[in-house]
Amino acid sequence: MNAPTPSVPGLPTDLSGRIVVVAGGGSVAPGWSIGRAACLTYARLGAQVCVLDRDHASAQETVRLIHEEGGQACAYEADMAVETDIAQCFADIHGRFGQVDVLHHNVGIGKTGGPMETSAEDLDRIHAVNVKSLMLSCQQVLPGMVQRRSGAILSIASVAGISYVGYPHLAYSTTKAAVIQMTRMIAQQYAPYGIRANTVVPGLIDTPRVAANVAHMFSQNLDEAKEARARQVPLNRMGTAWEVAQACAFLASDAASYITGTELLVDGGLTGKYA
Template structure:
């Protein structure tokens, strides 16, 4: 256990995992707690949120779990209110929620497009709308948004809604970083590359390759370091951006990809 985030309150969206193993949000929530933070862990799935919370509690950490659809304004407002009631402040907002729908414009329904944009982009607007006034009153805060290298590079197959949404996350981050810097609030983006997390085993991504084994082998082979990253790589980067060690860093796009984007410039 460390103390890099001692006494900080971290509000984590997507803190559960969509399947067995460690997703980015689950690993980040646990690592925040291991570094001394008090964690408010949200997920749309109650069991997933409670699983993360139980891990934190079993390690002696402080956590409150909550159920929230972060694409819904009233739900986000209520969760932020509960976090303030529980902890009295929010020092770090970690926006981790995101989904993926492979396909181009002809493959996706309008409903698919709207749902993905609501979850991947609108959720950031909703959480920031509620949390920024709190951080402004405190005179300090750190916001971490999870994007993807798909925002700047091709994943090797058509994934237009996901790529477009993550490009929006990058632009959103830059705007917040610039306009809230005078108020002591930092905002940064993490761009994971090919990551071996429960999300990619949920069917849509696997289907592009034919099988889970083929998918893992193909994605590992694309990475110069020889393997995909995982949720802990994202978690450790998030702790750095949440901590005062990064106090002079804002508006960056931190690429975590094992060197894959070095192949194409």
């Protein structure tokens, strides 16, 4: 006699009632950054989204877009390299909402160049923004998550943190590698408390940051630079911020309830191509 087929529940990606903090929820230029797309995605799934960004006007723009769709969001100004800024934002969030269910750390800056083009000051500044801010943010949310024995932490790294991407990007690459390892360690330490921590690793994504900071490494013509980047990818195109945001929403939700301490590549096959 055949065993009965177990019922398979639908993916529980509903985030209604969750408080989601997105550090880096604005955009360096008009358009859809990963952080901004993630904020709207979380709001569409029912979450209350707290948008943190160094550029308060950009955070407010993200909130405006969420409110236009009937979602819930609020904006906070914070330089994520400054401990007092982070502490004040989270104090306000905890005072207003009582808890943080999901921390999405979307912060990242860089400077192209190798060891001879990167000063000690460059490396310190980029490390403070990309790595130290993740630790400081986790310090703000982990006590409450431990108390409730639940919570999800998402960090956004980059394929540059695990592979050479065709041009020297020393400080960005090494700090994103550190983000991956820090997230792994948090996942292991806090798994007994029901807290999950994972890293999303985007590949070559078409975002305002690419146009502003990276495209010139391929060509002075933006369209040519985008075409050159697309040719590197097995899927023959760059990804979109929305494709990364959907991966983040999955890991933030109960659909990923048994996933922790790992990396989700959203790279169109790029990493496998050079493995």
